[in-house]
Amino acid sequence: MAPAPNAATDPLSVRDQLVRATYACVARFGMAKTTVEDVVKESGLSRATIYRHFPGGREELLREAVGWQVGEFFIRLADHVGDAHDLVELLDRGLAFARRALTEHELLQRMLQTEPDRLLGLLSTESVKTLPFIAAFLVPYLERARATGRLAPGVALDQAADHLARLILSYIGANGVVDLDEPEQRRDLVERELLGWLGG
Numbered sequence: 001m002a003p004a005p006n007a008a009t010d011p012l013s014v015r016d017q018l019v020r021a022t023y024a025c026v027a028r029f030g031m032a033k034t035t036v037e038d039v040v041k042e043s044g045l046s047r048a049t050i051y052r053h054f055p056g057g058r059e060e061l062l063r064e065a066v067g068w069q070v071g072e073f074f075i076r077l078a079d080h081v082g083d084a085h086d087l088v089e090l091l092d093r094g095l096a097f098a099r100r101a102l103t104e105h106e107l108l109q110r111m112l113q114t115e116p117d118r119l120l121g122l123l124s125t126e127s128v129k130t131l132p133f134i135a136a137f138l139v140p141y142l143e144r145a146r147a148t149g150r151l152a153p154g155v156a157l158d159q160a161a162d163h164l165a166r167l168i169l170s171y172i173g174a175n176g177v178v179d180l181d182e183p184e185q186r187r188d189l190v191e192r193e194l195l196g197w198l199g200g
Contacts, residue, residue, distance in 0.1 A: 015053050015064075018043055022065040027107050031062055031115050063122055070126040073101060078137060087141045087150065091168070091190045092183075098172040099180040127169050134168060135161035151198045160198065167194055 021043035025034040036058050040047055054060040080097045084090035102108060111119045138161045145151040151160065171180070171189065178189045 014045065014049065018045065018050060018053060018061065019064050019068045021045075022061040023069065026062070026065060026111075031111065031118050034058070034062065036061070063125065066119075066122040067126045067129065070123065070130060073098075074130055074133060076101065084141070086148075087138075087145045087195065088187075088190055090138075090141055091194055092187055094168070095171060095180050095186055095190070096183075102172070131162065131165050131169070134165035138164055145198065150195070155198060163197075164194065 018039060021039050022034065025038040025042050029038060036047060036050060039050060039061060043050075050061070051057060054064065056063075077094060077097055081090050081094045084093055108119075135158070139157055142151055142157050142160050142164075146153070146155075146157075151157075171178070171194075179185050180189075
């Protein structure tokens with residue numbers, strides 16, 4: 001019987017270890033000052049190992065570290081709203097959770113103050129990757145919305161899910177005129193801006 005994989009031999013475990021080490025370095029030094037050598041020291045792995053798993057070196061490590069945190073955020077968000085009864089409740093609770101989670105994320109807030117252009121560029125790239133995930137999550141709720149007359153018969157589900165996912169991302173990341181911490185403003189945003197175009 002072959003031995004069970006461990007952190008030293010399993011490629012996924014090594015990648016995971018390197019991504020977490022990179023994130024720890026970014027938390028300590030910031031994105032601009034984090035180097036491959038920092039990741040070597042933090043992870044206890046060699047430069048050769050890093051470049052074997054991340055041929056793009058430092059930039060790829062940073063991108064993957066940001067992507068890992070974005071993924072973790074949306075997993076937590078999905079868990080938080082997974083029992084919502086309808087699309088309105090899903091969006092209302094989701095926006096409240098997202099704004100609170102982003103506001104309370106100390107590293108993110110610090111980087112938005114010190115390295116906004118670099119961070120927002122990476123977040124924009126990762127947001128594009130998360131669109132299909134968000135859209136797929138929305139489809140069952142849009143199906144229910146159609147069944148209750150909230151979604152017009154002629155609106156294609158996949159197109160509606162994609163458009164709504166893009167709107168959600170824009171409001172999660174924007175500091176607009178709507179205070180997402182205020183229930184009445186948030187519900188009005190959901191009803192008018194996010195769902196008003198559905199045509200039901």
